[in-house]
Amino acid sequence: MPRTHNTRFFSFPLRPLYGLILGLALLGMSLSGCRGQAAPAWPGLALQAERLYVVAGAQVVALNPDTGASLWHFAPEGKTFFTTPPALLQTAKDNALLVVGDQQGNLYALDPNTGKPRWQYENNGYPFIARVAYAQGLLLAPSSSGTLYALDAQGQVRWTFTATAPLWAEAVVHEGTAYLVSMDRHLYALDVGTGRLLWKENLDAAMAHGPLLHQGRLYIGTYGRGVKAFDLATRKVLWTALENAWVWHTPQMGEDTLYVGTSQGTVAALDPETGQVRWSREMGAAVIARPGWDPQRKTLYVATEDGGLWALQAQDGRVQWSRQEEAWDKKLYTEPLTNGSLLFLALHTGAEPAVLALDPDTGQVLWAFPAEE
Amino acid sequence: MWNRFILEPMLNLLLWLYAHVGDFGLAIILFTVLIRLALHPLMKQQTKSQEAMMRLQQDPRWKEIQEKYKNDRERLAQEQMKLYQELGVNPFGSCLPLLLQLPIIFGLYQAIMLALGNTPAQLLELVRHLYPALHAEQLLPIDNRFLWMDLARPERLYLPFLPFGIPVLAILVGVSTYFQSKLMSAATKPKDSPASKAKGKSGKKGRDESSQMESMTKMMNVYMPLFLGYITMTFPAGLGLYFLVSNLVTVFQYILLGKIEISLPWKKAEKAI
Numbered sequence: 001m002p003r004t005h006n007t008r009f010f011s012f013p014l015r016p017l018y019g020l021i022l023g024l025a026l027l028g029m030s031l032s033g034c035r036g037q038a039a040p041a042w043p044g045l046a047l048q049a050e051r052l053y054v055v056a057g058a059q060v061v062a063l064n065p066d067t068g069a070s071l072w073h074f075a076p077e078g079k080t081f082f083t084t085p086p087a088l089l090q091t092a093k094d095n096a097l098l099v100v101g102d103q104q105g106n107l108y109a110l111d112p113n114t115g116k117p118r119w120q121y122e123n124n125g126y127p128f129i130a131r132v133a134y135a136q137g138l139l140l141a142p143s144s145s146g147t148l149y150a151l152d153a154q155g156q157v158r159w160t161f162t163a164t165a166p167l168w169a170e171a172v173v174h175e176g177t178a179y180l181v182s183m184d185r186h187l188y189a190l191d192v193g194t195g196r197l198l199w200k201e202n203l204d205a206a207m208a209h210g211p212l213l214h215q216g217r218l219y220i221g222t223y224g225r226g227v228k229a230f231d232l233a234t235r236k237v238l239w240t241a242l243e244n245a246w247v248w249h250t251p252q253m254g255e256d257t258l259y260v261g262t263s264q265g266t267v268a269a270l271d272p273e274t275g276q277v278r279w280s281r282e283m284g285a286a287v288i289a290r291p292g293w294d295p296q297r298k299t300l301y302v303a304t305e306d307g308g309l310w311a312l313q314a315q316d317g318r319v320q321w322s323r324q325e326e327a328w329d330k331k332l333y334t335e336p337l338t339n340g341s342l343l344f345l346a347l348h349t350g351a352e353p354a355v356l357a358l359d360p361d362t363g364q365v366l367w368a369f370p371a372e373e
Numbered sequence: 374m375w376n377r378f379i380l381e382p383m384l385n386l387l388l389w390l391y392a393h394v395g396d397f398g399l400a401i402i403l404f405t406v407l408i409r410l411a412l413h414p415l416m417k418q419q420t421k422s423q424e425a426m427m428r429l430q431q432d433p434r435w436k437e438i439q440e441k442y443k444n445d446r447e448r449l450a451q452e453q454m455k456l457y458q459e460l461g462v463n464p465f466g467s468c469l470p471l472l473l474q475l476p477i478i479f480g481l482y483q484a485i486m487l488a489l490g491n492t493p494a495q496l497l498e499l500v501r502h503l504y505p506a507l508h509a510e511q512l513l514p515i516d517n518r519f520l521w522m523d524l525a526r527p528e529r530l531y532l533p534f535l536p537f538g539i540p541v542l543a544i545l546v547g548v549s550t551y552f553q554s555k556l557m558s559a560a561t562k563p564k565d566s567p568a569s570k571a572k573g574k575s576g577k578k579g580r581d582e583s584s585q586m587e588s589m590t591k592m593m594n595v596y597m598p599l600f601l602g603y604i605t606m607t608f609p610a611g612l613g614l615y616f617l618v619s620n621l622v623t624v625f626q627y628i629l630l631g632k633i634e635i636s637l638p639w640k641k642a643e644k645a646i
Contacts, residue, residue: 223509
């Protein structure tokens with residue numbers, strides 16, 4: 001009786017080879033499949049009159065805000081993942097840059113009209129996380145290495161400043177001073193011209209999102225320590241609200257009210273003077289994205305992580321409309337933006353850019369990018 | 374289920390260790406040692422079963438039935454099962470402990486990777502898996518620096534006189550994996566029994582199987598160090614540190630089990646006396 005097909009198939013010398021390949025494949029699958037890390041970043045949006053810029057995965061796209069038609073598309077060569085929101089910077093009267101950073105530590109300065117790269121700056125491989133700011137002719141680019149790079153409009157480094165932990169938060173500038181919060185629990189004040197450290201204060205909270213500057217105060221969302229108001233004149237924390245809350249965004253300022261969402265699922269309206277809660281609302285899911293603000297309608301747009309979108313009346317938090325689109329099957333981590341006539345929402349796909357344009361009065365979808373969304 | 378029973382306990386243990394030792398590299402080392410030692414009884418069982426299996430394959434009766442029933446698979450299986458029972462060998466005895474260890478080792482790997490997240494999106498994922506008692510807000514930020522390494526990034530040692538970085542950890546992982554494999558294959562290699570040395574058809578078949586095994590082991594001894602070295606070069610250094618410590622602990626476990634004899638200078642002196 002002849003040997004079975006199986007024994008012949010695995011006969012020497014193939015058997016050791018198959019065993020080896022199988023072993024390596026299993027190990028490779030387990031290493032790649034169980035990496036245990038989420039997608040490194042959430043999508044980012046920036047809006048101007050003629051264009052809506054979307055950054056997600058390895059792509060930057062510019063869309064016509066009225067129609068959703070793609071105007072240009074930028075995807076650098078090689079493997080990358082953009083990790084900063086797009087920063088639209090007016091570097092001269094007739095010159096602007098669209099700046100985005102990636103996980104490999106590259107900053108790309110693009111022509112906002114065409115998407116063509118103007119220059120590229122490469123740091124030592126640490127991801128850029130924060131939106132790049134612009135002041136006094138310098139681009140301020142915080143890096144997760146803990147270094148803040150100040151570059152001129154041509155991409156040349158003018159100075160650097162290094163904190164003791166990753167810098168994930170956008171710098172804000174006020175009267176020649178750049179304010180920077182860090183994961184090392186400190187608020188740093190730097191001279192914008194030179195990068196010299198003017199002072200630093202320990203706020204006893206890891207901070208990963210840029211402060212909101214308003215009337216000489218910084219409002220800062222923290223990890224596990226609520227929201228803090230810091231007075232720049234006295235260099236003192238004025239108040240702390242929503243203690244123990246995890247805030248994953250820069251607080252939003254409405255007419256005279258500060259709005260924040262928490263990963264515990266609450267949206268709160270705070271008195272900017274005292275930090276007292278004017279109203280709060282349980283959203284049923286984590287609010288990671290910064291609430292969007294519509295000054296015309298005096299409406300707050302709250303995106304919940306589970307895909308819910310809520311239009312709340314700014315004065316009392318009453319629901320004007322809400323949507324929970326099961327079909328989206330996407331999480332929401334990005335601030336909804338409005339130009340007055342449309343409300344733009346970036347969907348987290350983990351890779352490709354995906355945007356919806358909604359009617360801000362009803363929440364009805366008017367266009368989607370890509371179209372099938 | 375996986376997260377609740379495997380990943381989260383391990384992740385929280387890792388970060389609990391970090392909270393106490395204050396150094397993430399040391400926490401990974403301690404964590405790896407603890408988990409590997411907790412798995413030691415399973416490894417012991419696996420080694421015993423492997424040895425029993427190898428002894429069985431050297432048994433003349435095993436070779437006899439292989440030859441006798443080589444064209445009758447069903448009968449061969451029956452006879453093999455009889456022999457297993459007679460000699461008290463469980464054919465799955467070495468697989469089961471290995472299978473039990475695998476999810477824990479994957480969980481350990483996943484816990485380390487999750488803890489090394491270096492963006493807010495990855496931090497959110499990490500925080501979601503932490504127990505409230507750990508007070509994540511006090512733990513942050515996790516300091517990924519250990520010796521010259523950033524554990525969240527692929528490791529390179531930069532020296533002032535060299536224009537490139539040396540992947541020291543990848544080299545250490547490759548070398549330690551090679552020596553660990555060599556030591557293990559030497560430790561579990563069956564000693565030649567008189568039967569296996571016997572001439573004849575059954576002896577030839579036995580030698581064929583043995584040479585196949587040896588060939589496979591040799592290939593694994595070459596490719597595994599290269600593969601793990603490459604993974605260490607391209608993945609965050611925390612993972613490479615885990616590979617390195619894991620290799621060293623495995624060698625230590627084999628010494629504990631008496632599978633590797635180490636000749637210490639003072640022992641040699643004792644023998645001489």
